[in-house]
Amino acid sequence: MCDNHTMSQTVIRTQADLGRRIAQAREDSGKTQAELADLLGLDRTAVVRLEAGSRKVSATELITIASSLGRPIGWFVTESPQNVISRRQNSAQGGLSRRLDLALEKVARDVAFLVEQRILVDRDREFHTGPKTFEDAENLARIIRDEAGQPEGPIYDLQSACERLGLLAFSFSLGTDSDDAAYVEVNSIGVAVVNGTTDPGRRRFSLAHELGHHVTGDAYEPEPKLGGSDTERMINVFAAHFLMPRSAVQLTWNEFKDRSARLAATAVATRFRVSWTAACNQLRDLGLIDARERDVLVERELKRGEVLELGERWAAELEPPDVPPEYARAVVTGYRAGQLTLARTVELLHDTITESELPTVENITIAQLRRQLEVQL
Amino acid sequence: MNTFVFDTTALNHFAKAGRLPELKAIVADGRSVAPVQVFTELAKAVIEYPALGVVSGQDWLESVELEEKLEEVIAFAEYKEDLGGGPEKNNGEAAALAWVSVNGGIAIIDEQAATGIGQRDGLVVCGSLWLIIRGYTNGILDRATAESIVDDLINTGMWLPVENGAGLFAWAYEEGFLP
Numbered sequence: 001m002c003d004n005h006t007m008s009q010t011v012i013r014t015q016a017d018l019g020r021r022i023a024q025a026r027e028d029s030g031k032t033q034a035e036l037a038d039l040l041g042l043d044r045t046a047v048v049r050l051e052a053g054s055r056k057v058s059a060t061e062l063i064t065i066a067s068s069l070g071r072p073i074g075w076f077v078t079e080s081p082q083n084v085i086s087r088r089q090n091s092a093q094g095g096l097s098r099r100l101d102l103a104l105e106k107v108a109r110d111v112a113f114l115v116e117q118r119i120l121v122d123r124d125r126e127f128h129t130g131p132k133t134f135e136d137a138e139n140l141a142r143i144i145r146d147e148a149g150q151p152e153g154p155i156y157d158l159q160s161a162c163e164r165l166g167l168l169a170f171s172f173s174l175g176t177d178s179d180d181a182a183y184v185e186v187n188s189i190g191v192a193v194v195n196g197t198t199d200p201g202r203r204r205f206s207l208a209h210e211l212g213h214h215v216t217g218d219a220y221e222p223e224p225k226l227g228g229s230d231t232e233r234m235i236n237v238f239a240a241h242f243l244m245p246r247s248a249v250q251l252t253w254n255e256f257k258d259r260s261a262r263l264a265a266t267a268v269a270t271r272f273r274v275s276w277t278a279a280c281n282q283l284r285d286l287g288l289i290d291a292r293e294r295d296v297l298v299e300r301e302l303k304r305g306e307v308l309e310l311g312e313r314w315a316a317e318l319e320p321p322d323v324p325p326e327y328a329r330a331v332v333t334g335y336r337a338g339q340l341t342l343a344r345t346v347e348l349l350h351d352t353i354t355e356s357e358l359p360t361v362e363n364i365t366i367a368q369l370r371r372q373l374e375v376q377l
Numbered sequence: 378m379n380t381f382v383f384d385t386t387a388l389n390h391f392a393k394a395g396r397l398p399e400l401k402a403i404v405a406d407g408r409s410v411a412p413v414q415v416f417t418e419l420a421k422a423v424i425e426y427p428a429l430g431v432v433s434g435q436d437w438l439e440s441v442e443l444e445e446k447l448e449e450v451i452a453f454a455e456y457k458e459d460l461g462g463g464p465e466k467n468n469g470e471a472a473a474l475a476w477v478s479v480n481g482g483i484a485i486i487d488e489q490a491a492t493g494i495g496q497r498d499g500l501v502v503c504g505s506l507w508l509i510i511r512g513y514t515n516g517i518l519d520r521a522t523a524e525s526i527v528d529d530l531i532n533t534g535m536w537l538p539v540e541n542g543a544g545l546f547a548w549a550y551e552e553g554f555l556p
Contacts, residue, residue, distance in 0.1 A: 012447075012451065014447070015447055018447065018450070056444050056445070056447075056450075057444070057450060058442050058443065058444035058450070059412070059414070059442065059443035059444065059449070059450055059453040059454075059457075059468075059471075059472060059475070060413060060414065060417075060442065062450060062453070062454060063457070063464050063468060064464065066454075066464075067463060067464040072458050073454045073457045073458050074454050074455055074457070074458030074459075075458075076454055077450075077451045077454040077455060078454075078455060109458070113458070113459060335490075338489030338490055338492075338493055339490055339493055340461075340490050341460050341461055341462065341466075341467055341470075341488065341490040341491065343460070343461040343462035343463070343466045343467055344459070344460055344461030344462070344467075344490070345461075346461075347461045347463075348461075360536065361489055361536075362489065362536045362537065362538050363386065363487040363488060363489065363504070363535050363536050363537060364487055364488075364489060364492060364504050364506065364537065364538060365489060365538055366538040366539075366548075368489065368492050368493070368496075368504075369504070369506055369507065369538065370552065371496065372502070372503045372504065372506075372507040373507060373510060373549065373552070373554045375501055375503070
């Protein structure tokens with residue numbers, strides 16, 4: 001299930017606005033005024049006044065506030081791009097959204113900054129009609145696979161395939177009590193954050209689900225009914241067909257079915273890199289097994305030993321932390337061109353690289369010096 | 378009157394090179410300020426580089442905090458997010474840009490990305506080499522002294538787009554920046 005959720009779009013104008021923003025971030029983080037006061041080396045009454053807007057906040061204090069409350073410092077003063085379009089809930093746990101929403105909001109701010117710096121290019125794209133029937137969903141999956149340049153077979157490196165479709169997918173460890181994935185649109189660039197704590201098959205399915213939201217452009221419906229269970233169900237059907245297209249699944253099924261249904265289903269889960277449940281559901285939806293056979297298969301979870309027995313490798317994708325490859329290339333190129341600081345580059349790559357692994361750049365370029373000297377002062 | 382708003386880098390390298398007296402002379406026709414974040418960054422580096430200890434005692438360099446005007450704090454937060462660095466890094470650059478964006482003046486920054494981001498917003502952002510050439514064209518430094526300061530800065534670890542002081546002045550002459 002997804003639900004719709006609006007992010008804050010405040011621009012602060014007064015000291016009181018800034019105070020409210022600090023109070024909101026503090027409450028979200030579960031800290032008391034006394035705890036924040038300790039971090040700032042202030043009395044609790046100073047924090048009370050600061051949140052009420054009757055005491056000024058220095059730049060130095062704001063640095064401490066932002067880092068101790070886990071928010072980008074700019075969040076306290078500028079709006080974040082767009083709304084969260086979709087959040088795929090962790091059905092087993094019920095789902096907590098705070099960590100996922102914070103991660104998504106941060107990435108969305110980063111992407112907006114990179115577009116503004118022209119490090120990422122925001123291209124116009126066309127949207128497809130949201131699927132209303134099973135047939136629609138399967139057709140849409142076929143069309144999108146064609147657009148991704150992978151019409152046949154299993155899709156390996158789903159992250160790259162999504163990136164070619166204008167969807168930047170990130171994976172972070174958000175814990176077992178967080179939701180599975182969420183999607184937001186920044187101008188026309190889609191941004192998805194996948195909870196990397198979940199298992200690799202589920203991560204892929206969650207991302208394929210967000211891809212469904214991305215290609216159907218839910219953002220532009222006048223009144224998006226994102227909590228609508230029909231829409232969500234059809235997006236899941238899309239995701240299943242995108243990852244497990246009918247003809248390719250049938251080929252794998254036929255290859256193993258005479259040995260045993262369980263082995264054939266194991267081969268489908270392994271080759272198409274989806275969870276055991278997702279594989280069994282798709283076999284049922286494709287009419288290769290009936291509902292009772294599906295229940296029998298799902299009842300006993302797939303053991304790793306069974307995958308080894310099959311003799312086929314499964315390389316995990318979206319292992320956290322993970323950033324999309326073209327995004328990473330653009331960020332490093334921006335750094336080399338002197339558009340990003342060393343520290344910002346590492347932040348944008350979410351600790352998939354360290355400062356010492358990046359080449360050093362000059363303090364200033366000759367072009368910048370020329371421009372400085374042209375300003376006669 | 379110009380206001381020179383210093384980030385950490387120029388002060389750091391002029392101090393390590395023992396060239397603060399020349400820096401003071403170059404900017405003596407204006408007001409010089411540095412955000413408190415700059416003094417904090419320099420203080421942290423004193424253990425490794427004792428020469429930096431003298432910066433805080435420079436009477437011509439005024440310490441400023443971004444606090445009085447809300448616009449200063451807003452500008453700081455925006456630049457700080459653009460420059461990154463968490464609680465410890467890039468605070469000096471962000472503060473210098475924020476101060477100049479609200480109060481005017483010339484940000485003295487030696488970092489490509491911060492320079493580019495300031496210039497994007499129409500701020501005047503200059504650096505150590507600009508200061509040295511300015512000192513020469515204003516008659517504060519003779520050419521030999523100016524060139525030797527560049528050499529000293531390079532020796533303290535600045536990565537500049539010129540080989541040495543003589544190279545800088547030859548280039549600036551060819552480009553028509555020197556009489």
